Amino acid sequence: MIVGLVGEVLKKEPTYLHIEVGGVVYEVFISLNASAAIDKKQIRLHTTHIIREDSESLYGFVDINEKKMFDRLIKLNGVGPKVAIAICSTFKPQEFVQIVQQKNVAMLKKVPGIGPKSAQRILVELGEFDISESNVTSSAFQEASMALQSLGFKKEQIQKALQECTATDTASLVKEALKKIQKL
Template structure:
Protein backbone atom coordinates (compact mmCIF):
# COMPACT_ATOMS: atom_id res chain seq x y z
CA UNK A 1 0.00 0.00 0.00
CA UNK A 2 1.42 3.37 -1.02
CA UNK A 3 0.73 6.08 1.59
CA UNK A 4 3.05 8.86 0.42
CA UNK A 5 5.33 9.94 -2.42
CA UNK A 6 8.26 12.32 -2.53
CA UNK A 7 9.58 13.11 -5.99
CA UNK A 8 9.92 15.43 -8.94
CA UNK A 9 6.99 16.44 -11.12
CA UNK A 10 7.49 15.31 -14.72
CA UNK A 11 4.07 16.47 -15.96
CA UNK A 12 1.41 18.59 -14.30
CA UNK A 13 -2.21 18.94 -15.38
CA UNK A 14 -5.03 20.45 -13.29
CA UNK A 15 -6.31 17.00 -12.25
CA UNK A 16 -3.23 14.77 -12.26
CA UNK A 17 0.54 14.66 -11.90
CA UNK A 18 3.28 12.39 -13.19
CA UNK A 19 5.79 12.12 -10.34
CA UNK A 20 9.29 10.70 -10.82
CA UNK A 21 10.31 8.84 -7.65
CA UNK A 22 13.85 7.48 -8.12
CA UNK A 23 13.27 6.64 -11.78
CA UNK A 24 9.73 5.26 -11.41
CA UNK A 25 7.02 7.60 -12.69
CA UNK A 26 3.65 7.44 -10.93
CA UNK A 27 0.39 8.93 -12.18
CA UNK A 28 -1.35 10.60 -9.24
CA UNK A 29 -4.82 12.14 -9.45
CA UNK A 30 -5.22 15.38 -7.52
CA UNK A 31 -7.94 17.91 -6.78
CA UNK A 32 -7.91 21.32 -8.42
CA UNK A 33 -7.32 22.85 -4.98
CA UNK A 34 -4.24 20.66 -4.50
CA UNK A 35 -3.00 21.51 -7.99
CA UNK A 36 -3.17 25.23 -7.24
CA UNK A 37 -1.03 24.75 -4.11
CA UNK A 38 1.81 23.03 -6.00
CA UNK A 39 4.35 25.68 -6.97
CA UNK A 40 7.60 23.69 -7.03
CA UNK A 41 8.95 20.78 -9.14
CA UNK A 42 9.73 18.81 -5.98
CA UNK A 43 6.65 17.55 -4.18
CA UNK A 44 5.65 15.51 -1.15
CA UNK A 45 2.13 14.05 -1.26
CA UNK A 46 -0.05 12.05 1.10
CA UNK A 47 -1.52 9.22 -0.98
CA UNK A 48 -4.77 7.27 -1.01
CA UNK A 49 -4.08 4.07 -2.91
CA UNK A 50 -7.31 2.69 -4.40
CA UNK A 51 -7.16 -0.92 -5.56
CA UNK A 52 -10.07 -2.16 -7.65
CA UNK A 53 -10.52 -5.39 -9.54
CA UNK A 54 -9.72 -3.74 -12.86
CA UNK A 55 -7.32 -0.97 -11.82
CA UNK A 56 -5.11 0.68 -9.23
CA UNK A 57 -5.21 4.45 -8.77
CA UNK A 58 -3.26 6.91 -6.66
CA UNK A 59 -4.88 10.07 -5.29
CA UNK A 60 -2.51 12.68 -3.88
CA UNK A 61 -2.94 15.46 -1.33
CA UNK A 62 -0.63 18.15 0.03
CA UNK A 63 -3.04 18.91 2.88
CA UNK A 64 -3.62 15.97 5.27
CA UNK A 65 -7.10 17.35 6.00
CA UNK A 66 -8.00 17.08 2.31
CA UNK A 67 -6.87 13.44 2.36
CA UNK A 68 -8.95 12.82 5.48
CA UNK A 69 -11.94 14.40 3.70
CA UNK A 70 -11.40 12.23 0.59
CA UNK A 71 -11.00 9.00 2.61
CA UNK A 72 -14.09 9.78 4.68
CA UNK A 73 -16.16 10.43 1.55
CA UNK A 74 -15.13 7.09 0.03
CA UNK A 75 -16.76 5.27 2.96
CA UNK A 76 -20.17 6.61 1.94
CA UNK A 77 -22.30 4.27 -0.15
CA UNK A 78 -22.47 5.53 -3.75
CA UNK A 79 -19.48 7.88 -3.48
CA UNK A 80 -16.49 6.74 -5.50
CA UNK A 81 -13.09 8.34 -6.06
CA UNK A 82 -14.32 10.57 -8.91
CA UNK A 83 -17.12 12.11 -6.85
CA UNK A 84 -14.86 12.41 -3.79
CA UNK A 85 -12.14 14.21 -5.78
CA UNK A 86 -14.82 16.47 -7.34
CA UNK A 87 -15.89 17.47 -3.82
CA UNK A 88 -12.24 18.07 -2.87
CA UNK A 89 -11.86 20.22 -6.00
CA UNK A 90 -14.95 22.26 -5.15
CA UNK A 91 -14.39 22.82 -1.42
CA UNK A 92 -11.37 23.22 0.81
CA UNK A 93 -11.49 21.15 4.03
CA UNK A 94 -12.43 24.17 6.21
CA UNK A 95 -15.37 25.02 3.96
CA UNK A 96 -16.44 21.39 3.66
CA UNK A 97 -16.44 21.00 7.46
CA UNK A 98 -18.77 24.01 7.73
CA UNK A 99 -21.10 22.62 5.03
CA UNK A 100 -21.31 19.22 6.73
CA UNK A 101 -21.73 20.59 10.24
CA UNK A 102 -24.44 23.02 9.05
CA UNK A 103 -26.11 20.30 6.88
CA UNK A 104 -26.05 22.71 3.92
CA UNK A 105 -27.54 20.65 1.06
CA UNK A 106 -27.68 23.55 -1.40
CA UNK A 107 -23.91 24.16 -1.14
CA UNK A 108 -23.09 20.47 -1.62
CA UNK A 109 -25.31 20.36 -4.73
CA UNK A 110 -22.84 22.78 -6.40
CA UNK A 111 -20.44 19.85 -6.90
CA UNK A 112 -20.72 18.46 -10.45
CA UNK A 113 -22.45 15.07 -10.35
CA UNK A 114 -24.19 15.55 -7.00
CA UNK A 115 -27.94 16.03 -6.94
CA UNK A 116 -30.24 16.75 -4.00
CA UNK A 117 -30.66 13.10 -2.95
CA UNK A 118 -26.92 12.40 -3.08
CA UNK A 119 -26.16 15.60 -1.18
CA UNK A 120 -28.67 14.71 1.53
CA UNK A 121 -27.31 11.15 1.84
CA UNK A 122 -23.71 12.38 2.09
CA UNK A 123 -24.59 14.86 4.83
CA UNK A 124 -26.60 12.29 6.80
CA UNK A 125 -23.93 9.58 6.56
CA UNK A 126 -21.06 11.92 7.44
CA UNK A 127 -22.81 13.26 10.52
CA UNK A 128 -20.03 15.66 11.50
CA UNK A 129 -16.67 16.40 9.97
CA UNK A 130 -13.80 17.87 11.92
CA UNK A 131 -10.29 18.79 10.87
CA UNK A 132 -7.18 17.44 12.52
CA UNK A 133 -5.89 20.11 14.87
CA UNK A 134 -2.22 19.16 14.54
CA UNK A 135 -2.32 18.74 10.78
CA UNK A 136 -2.16 22.28 9.54
CA UNK A 137 -0.70 23.12 6.16
CA UNK A 138 2.73 24.75 6.12
CA UNK A 139 1.05 28.03 5.10
CA UNK A 140 -1.18 27.89 8.19
CA UNK A 141 1.79 27.18 10.44
CA UNK A 142 3.79 30.06 8.93
CA UNK A 143 0.80 32.42 9.21
CA UNK A 144 0.30 31.37 12.83
CA UNK A 145 3.96 32.12 13.65
CA UNK A 146 3.74 35.50 11.88
CA UNK A 147 0.62 36.47 13.83
CA UNK A 148 2.20 35.30 17.11
CA UNK A 149 5.21 37.51 16.39
CA UNK A 150 2.78 40.43 16.06
CA UNK A 151 1.62 39.77 19.63
CA UNK A 152 -1.68 37.96 19.09
CA UNK A 153 -2.66 35.08 21.41
CA UNK A 154 -2.33 31.52 20.09
CA UNK A 155 -5.93 30.48 20.80
CA UNK A 156 -7.28 33.63 19.12
CA UNK A 157 -5.06 33.00 16.07
CA UNK A 158 -6.18 29.38 15.73
CA UNK A 159 -9.88 30.32 15.84
CA UNK A 160 -9.40 32.99 13.18
CA UNK A 161 -7.22 30.83 10.89
CA UNK A 162 -9.86 28.08 10.87
CA UNK A 163 -12.27 30.59 9.31
CA UNK A 164 -9.82 31.71 6.62
CA UNK A 165 -10.13 30.52 3.02
CA UNK A 166 -6.71 31.59 1.68
CA UNK A 167 -4.00 29.02 0.96
CA UNK A 168 -0.73 30.97 0.79
CA UNK A 169 0.93 32.45 3.86
CA UNK A 170 0.73 36.14 2.92
CA UNK A 171 -2.97 35.97 2.05
CA UNK A 172 -3.72 34.00 5.21
CA UNK A 173 -2.03 36.64 7.38
CA UNK A 174 -3.93 39.48 5.64
CA UNK A 175 -7.26 37.66 5.91
CA UNK A 176 -6.63 36.76 9.57
CA UNK A 177 -5.71 40.34 10.45
CA UNK A 178 -8.99 41.59 8.93
CA UNK A 179 -10.97 39.00 10.91
CA UNK A 180 -9.11 39.73 14.17
CA UNK A 181 -9.94 43.45 13.82
CA UNK A 182 -13.66 42.59 13.74
CA UNK A 183 -13.46 40.66 17.02
Protein backbone atom coordinates in the same frame (compact mmCIF):
# COMPACT_ATOMS: atom_id res chain seq x y z
CA MET B 1 -0.11 0.33 -0.06
CA ILE B 2 1.43 3.62 -1.13
CA VAL B 3 0.73 6.32 1.48
CA GLY B 4 3.05 9.06 0.31
CA LEU B 5 5.39 10.14 -2.46
CA VAL B 6 8.35 12.49 -2.51
CA GLY B 7 9.73 13.27 -5.92
CA GLU B 8 9.98 15.47 -8.96
CA VAL B 9 6.96 16.62 -10.95
CA LEU B 10 7.45 15.71 -14.61
CA LYS B 11 4.02 16.70 -15.91
CA LYS B 12 1.27 18.69 -14.26
CA GLU B 13 -2.32 18.96 -15.45
CA PRO B 14 -5.23 20.42 -13.46
CA THR B 15 -6.52 16.99 -12.34
CA TYR B 16 -3.42 14.80 -12.32
CA LEU B 17 0.34 14.86 -12.33
CA HIS B 18 3.23 12.57 -13.13
CA ILE B 19 5.78 12.36 -10.36
CA GLU B 20 9.12 10.59 -10.60
CA VAL B 21 10.22 8.78 -7.46
CA GLY B 22 13.41 6.74 -7.56
CA GLY B 23 13.30 6.24 -11.32
CA VAL B 24 9.63 5.22 -11.35
CA VAL B 25 6.99 7.61 -12.69
CA TYR B 26 3.59 7.56 -10.98
CA GLU B 27 0.37 9.08 -12.26
CA VAL B 28 -1.39 10.70 -9.32
CA PHE B 29 -4.89 12.17 -9.50
CA ILE B 30 -5.23 15.43 -7.59
CA SER B 31 -7.94 17.93 -6.73
CA LEU B 32 -7.99 21.38 -8.28
CA ASN B 33 -7.09 22.79 -4.84
CA ALA B 34 -4.01 20.54 -4.65
CA SER B 35 -3.08 21.46 -8.22
CA ALA B 36 -3.17 25.15 -7.34
CA ALA B 37 -0.96 24.53 -4.29
CA ILE B 38 1.74 22.69 -6.26
CA ASP B 39 4.20 25.23 -7.59
CA LYS B 40 7.55 23.47 -7.19
CA LYS B 41 9.28 20.68 -9.08
CA GLN B 42 10.13 18.76 -5.88
CA ILE B 43 7.03 17.85 -3.90
CA ARG B 44 5.78 15.68 -1.07
CA LEU B 45 2.30 14.21 -1.43
CA HIS B 46 0.11 12.26 0.95
CA THR B 47 -1.59 9.58 -1.11
CA THR B 48 -4.51 7.21 -1.05
CA HIS B 49 -3.90 4.06 -3.07
CA ILE B 50 -7.11 2.52 -4.39
CA ILE B 51 -6.93 -1.00 -5.76
CA ARG B 52 -9.88 -2.29 -7.74
CA GLU B 53 -10.42 -5.45 -9.69
CA ASP B 54 -9.59 -3.75 -12.98
CA SER B 55 -7.40 -0.80 -11.96
CA GLU B 56 -5.07 0.79 -9.44
CA SER B 57 -5.22 4.52 -8.78
CA LEU B 58 -3.25 6.97 -6.70
CA TYR B 59 -4.87 10.12 -5.34
CA GLY B 60 -2.50 12.76 -4.03
CA PHE B 61 -2.92 15.55 -1.51
CA VAL B 62 -0.67 18.39 -0.41
CA ASP B 63 -2.85 19.03 2.66
CA ILE B 64 -3.28 16.13 5.11
CA ASN B 65 -6.76 17.41 5.99
CA GLU B 66 -7.81 17.12 2.35
CA LYS B 67 -6.62 13.51 2.41
CA LYS B 68 -8.64 12.84 5.57
CA MET B 69 -11.67 14.38 3.88
CA PHE B 70 -11.19 12.24 0.76
CA ASP B 71 -10.64 9.05 2.78
CA ARG B 72 -13.81 9.68 4.78
CA LEU B 73 -15.85 10.46 1.67
CA ILE B 74 -14.90 7.30 -0.24
CA LYS B 75 -16.14 5.21 2.67
CA LEU B 76 -19.66 6.57 2.17
CA ASN B 77 -22.22 4.54 0.28
CA GLY B 78 -22.45 5.71 -3.33
CA VAL B 79 -19.42 8.02 -3.19
CA GLY B 80 -16.50 6.83 -5.27
CA PRO B 81 -13.10 8.40 -5.79
CA LYS B 82 -14.28 10.57 -8.69
CA VAL B 83 -17.06 12.20 -6.67
CA ALA B 84 -14.80 12.49 -3.62
CA ILE B 85 -12.09 14.25 -5.64
CA ALA B 86 -14.77 16.52 -7.16
CA ILE B 87 -15.82 17.50 -3.63
CA CYS B 88 -12.16 18.10 -2.71
CA SER B 89 -11.81 20.24 -5.84
CA THR B 90 -14.88 22.30 -5.00
CA PHE B 91 -14.28 22.89 -1.28
CA LYS B 92 -11.27 23.30 0.96
CA PRO B 93 -11.41 21.01 4.03
CA GLN B 94 -12.48 23.72 6.48
CA GLU B 95 -15.23 24.91 4.13
CA PHE B 96 -16.47 21.35 3.79
CA VAL B 97 -16.57 20.89 7.56
CA GLN B 98 -18.77 23.99 7.82
CA ILE B 99 -21.06 22.74 5.05
CA VAL B 100 -21.49 19.43 6.86
CA GLN B 101 -22.04 21.06 10.25
CA GLN B 102 -24.63 23.43 8.76
CA LYS B 103 -26.22 20.62 6.71
CA ASN B 104 -26.02 22.92 3.68
CA VAL B 105 -27.52 20.83 0.86
CA ALA B 106 -27.50 23.77 -1.58
CA MET B 107 -23.72 24.20 -1.34
CA LEU B 108 -23.05 20.48 -1.70
CA LYS B 109 -25.24 20.34 -4.82
CA LYS B 110 -22.73 22.68 -6.52
CA VAL B 111 -20.34 19.74 -6.84
CA PRO B 112 -20.54 18.15 -10.31
CA GLY B 113 -22.22 14.75 -10.06
CA ILE B 114 -24.10 15.43 -6.82
CA GLY B 115 -27.85 15.97 -6.89
CA PRO B 116 -30.23 16.84 -4.05
CA LYS B 117 -30.74 13.24 -2.88
CA SER B 118 -27.02 12.45 -2.94
CA ALA B 119 -26.23 15.68 -1.11
CA GLN B 120 -28.73 14.91 1.65
CA ARG B 121 -27.48 11.33 1.99
CA ILE B 122 -23.85 12.46 2.21
CA LEU B 123 -24.68 15.03 4.88
CA VAL B 124 -26.66 12.51 6.91
CA GLU B 125 -23.95 9.85 6.68
CA LEU B 126 -21.19 12.26 7.64
CA GLY B 127 -23.03 13.37 10.77
CA GLU B 128 -20.56 15.22 12.98
CA PHE B 129 -17.64 15.11 10.55
CA ASP B 130 -14.58 17.05 11.69
CA ILE B 131 -10.99 17.04 10.47
CA SER B 132 -9.37 19.32 13.00
CA GLU B 133 -5.91 18.44 14.23
CA SER B 134 -7.16 18.25 17.81
CA ASN B 135 -9.15 15.10 17.06
CA VAL B 136 -7.89 11.96 18.72
CA THR B 137 -5.97 10.19 15.98
CA SER B 138 -4.52 6.97 17.31
CA SER B 139 -6.54 3.84 16.73
CA ALA B 140 -6.46 2.89 20.42
CA PHE B 141 -8.02 6.23 21.35
CA GLN B 142 -10.62 5.87 18.59
CA GLU B 143 -11.50 2.34 19.70
CA ALA B 144 -11.74 3.45 23.32
CA SER B 145 -13.94 6.36 22.30
CA MET B 146 -16.28 4.07 20.35
CA ALA B 147 -16.43 1.62 23.25
CA LEU B 148 -17.36 4.38 25.68
CA GLN B 149 -19.96 5.76 23.27
CA SER B 150 -21.54 2.32 23.04
CA LEU B 151 -21.84 2.40 26.83
CA GLY B 152 -23.92 5.57 26.50
CA PHE B 153 -21.44 8.29 27.43
CA LYS B 154 -21.48 11.62 25.61
CA LYS B 155 -18.67 12.56 23.20
CA GLU B 156 -17.74 15.63 25.25
CA GLN B 157 -17.30 13.53 28.40
CA ILE B 158 -15.33 10.90 26.51
CA GLN B 159 -12.94 13.35 24.85
CA LYS B 160 -12.32 15.18 28.11
CA ALA B 161 -11.59 11.93 29.93
CA LEU B 162 -9.40 10.48 27.16
CA GLN B 163 -7.28 13.63 26.98
CA GLU B 164 -6.29 13.07 30.59
CA CYS B 165 -5.49 9.36 30.10
CA THR B 166 -1.93 8.07 29.95
CA ALA B 167 -2.57 4.48 28.81
CA THR B 168 -1.73 3.45 25.25
CA ASP B 169 -3.81 0.31 24.63
CA THR B 170 -7.57 0.26 24.17
CA ALA B 171 -8.53 -1.79 27.22
CA SER B 172 -6.44 0.30 29.61
CA LEU B 173 -7.73 3.51 28.04
CA VAL B 174 -11.34 2.42 28.56
CA LYS B 175 -10.68 1.51 32.21
CA GLU B 176 -8.82 4.74 32.90
CA ALA B 177 -11.44 6.85 31.09
CA LEU B 178 -14.29 5.21 33.03
CA LYS B 179 -12.61 6.20 36.30
CA LYS B 180 -12.12 9.76 35.07
CA ILE B 181 -15.71 10.03 33.77
CA GLN B 182 -17.01 9.02 37.21
CA LYS B 183 -15.11 11.97 38.70
CA LEU B 184 -16.51 14.47 36.15
